[in-house]
Amino acid sequence: MSRAPVRSLLAVAFVMTALAAGCQKKPADTDLAEPQAPDETGALTLPQTPEHPVSEGGAEIPKLTIATVDGKQFDLAARRGKWVVVNFWATWCKPCLKEMPELSALDAMREHIEVVGLAYEDITPDDMKVFLKLHPVVYPIAVVDTFNPPADFATPRGLPMTYLIAPDGKVADRFLGPVTAKDIESAIAKAGGPKPLQEPAAQAPAAQS
Numbered sequence: 001m002s003r004a005p006v007r008s009l010l011a012v013a014f015v016m017t018a019l020a021a022g023c024q025k026k027p028a029d030t031d032l033a034e035p036q037a038p039d040e041t042g043a044l045t046l047p048q049t050p051e052h053p054v055s056e057g058g059a060e061i062p063k064l065t066i067a068t069v070d071g072k073q074f075d076l077a078a079r080r081g082k083w084v085v086v087n088f089w090a091t092w093c094k095p096c097l098k099e100m101p102e103l104s105a106l107d108a109m110r111e112h113i114e115v116v117g118l119a120y121e122d123i124t125p126d127d128m129k130v131f132l133k134l135h136p137v138v139y140p141i142a143v144v145d146t147f148n149p150p151a152d153f154a155t156p157r158g159l160p161m162t163y164l165i166a167p168d169g170k171v172a173d174r175f176l177g178p179v180t181a182k183d184i185e186s187a188i189a190k191a192g193g194p195k196p197l198q199e200p201a202a203q204a205p206a207a208q209s
Contacts, residue, residue, distance in 0.1 A: 042095050042177035043158030061169040062086075062152030066118070068140040069125045069132070074116050076165065083113045083172075083188050084165040088144070088156045090121040091131050095178040096160040102181045104137040112194060113184070115139035120146060120156055166191055 064076035064086065076084060087103060089096035100117075107115040116139060119128060128143055149155055153163065162179050164187050166172040172191040175183065185196035 043160065044093050044095060045158045046156060058154040058171065059152035060171060062171065064150050064152065066142040066150070068142045069128045070140065072140065074140050074142060077169065079114055080169055081167050083167060083193060085113065085115040085184055086153070086163040086165060087115060087117050088120045088159060088161040089117055090119060090159050091123060092121070093159045097135060099160060099178045099180070100135060100137055104139060106181045106184060107139040117141040119143045120149065120159060122146060164188065
């Protein structure tokens with residue numbers, strides 16, 4: 001075999017290898033450090049980096065005004081009188097995706113509860129819209145600038161990270177790791193709110209023939 005065909009085959013092999021490597025790149029391989037395996041809470045730990053230091057604490061009455069991917073504005077202060085679930089998540093986070101249907105049902109079926117999803121990752125609004133067509137939810141989604149996250153909330157040290165905001169605007173509870181509708185409603189009842197009703201995620205039984 002001449003050298004020219006050999007070089008052509010090697011070039012093709014190189015391109016195929018490069019494409020395969022590109023296809024294996026995870027959505028998490030952005031400006032954030034590679035997340036670790038789930039800890040005991042079920043959250044995917046985000047290692048602290050100089051660019052993304054993990055901050056503790058947060059404001060007792062956090063402020064949050066952020067543009068959502070549907071072109072609207074979410075203002076936490078405008079939700080006074082309701083219980084608000086602020087959910088930090090990411091498209092590459094499997095535990096986050098698992099809890100989204102229940103959070104969506106919670107938002108849809110409980111008039112006193114609203115949910116907002118804050119995507120903590122480097123993703124464009126257009127790419128997020130495409131993702132949400134495959135994983136639709138009824139609550140608003142906003143993309144958080146990981147270099148400048150909401151100042152009144154602690155920087156997530158793992159995902160998902162969820163805050164429960166009481167009707168007076170104060171942080172009533174927080175959850176590191178996946179949550180269920182029951183977890184949220186139990187926390188609301190514990191904080192003096194309405195007691196849990198029928199599970200929002202439950203579906204009515206099929207009619208008997």
